Amino acid sequence: MRNNPVSTSLPRELYIELINDHIERYGDGIGSHTLDLTSYHEAGHILLAHILGCKPGPTKIWSESRHVWCGYTWYKSQGELHTINSPEKYIIEIMISCAGWVAEGVLGNFIDEGSSIDEKIRVTELSCSLAKYNEWNPEVIVFLCTYSVSNLLTQYRSECLKLAENIRIRKKVRRQEINFLFDKIPVDLSKKQASFLIKKIKEGA
Numbered sequence: 333m334r335n336n337p338v339s340t341s342l343p344r345e346l347y348i349e350l351i352n353d354h355i356e357r358y359g360d361g362i363g364s365h366t367l368d369l370t371s372y373h374e375a376g377h378i379l380l381a382h383i384l385g386c387k388p389g390p391t392k393i394w395s396e397s398r399h400v401w402c403g404y405t406w407y408k409s410q411g412e413l414h415t416i417n418s419p420e421k422y423i424i425e426i427m428i429s430c431a432g433w434v435a436e437g438v439l440g441n442f443i444d445e446g447s448s449i450d451e452k453i454r455v456t457e458l459s460c461s462l463a464k465y466n467e468w469n470p471e472v473i474v475f476l477c478t479y480s481v482s483n484l485l486t487q488y489r490s491e492c493l494k495l496a497e498n499i500r501i502r503k504k505v506r507r508q509e510i511n512f513l514f515d516k517i518p519v520d521l522s523k524k525q526a527s528f529l530i531k532k533i534k535e536g537a
Contacts, residue, residue: 367393367500369436370401373448375496376435378510379488380428380481381407385520389507393499403499420526422462426477427525429455431485434478438485439492472536476529488517 374391381388386407393403407428410421433448455474463470485492495513499505 366401368496369440369442370403371496371500372435372439372442372492373432374403374405374499375439375492376431376433376481376485377405377407377428378495378505379435379485379492379514379517380431381405382510382514382517382519383484384424384427384522384525386410386424386428386522387507389510390504391499391510392504394503416458416461419462419466419530420523422458423473423477423526423529424522426455426458426462426473427481429458430474430478431481434481435485435492438482438489439496468533469536473533476532476536480525480529488514491517 370393374393378388378391386409388405388407391403391405393401396402410416410425416422416425429451432451436442455477456470459470459473459477462468463473491514495505495510498509498513
């Protein structure tokens, strides 16, 4: 769910500076670095939503400008921040939300602390809300969730790369295609995964 549009209403000098900074960090678009990263990012969301039983798809990516690619993946959400009613559902939402930027590192060997700000804010809000009501440490929650997501992405890296390539070429993917590509990956490990992480979070809280 990458979304980094650059506003053309900015002063020309600042706009050029932002574009040059974006090219330096992501590539110029022609070399497909931005496109690759967006494909990896969405593939990460899809894998975690699939494993956690949240029925991902459809997914689409598009070009906002020559240098900026964006993406969106639909999945069955556990609810909004103030409507989630169990620790397990919080964990599921946190894992799916952080899967995009973690996938950029696992699949593309790319780490940028400035990327995916909107998703990082959501993960922070979710982890702080979960921690508040259970007297847990929010930093422990985020660390264990991202660590677990990284392990899952590494375990199914080849399948994710195939999916990312599909997204990169066709710019979209349907749920049926996701199910076909991930047919050998377990579905709905949400209870097992969430229960394990909650146990670890309590130990580290």
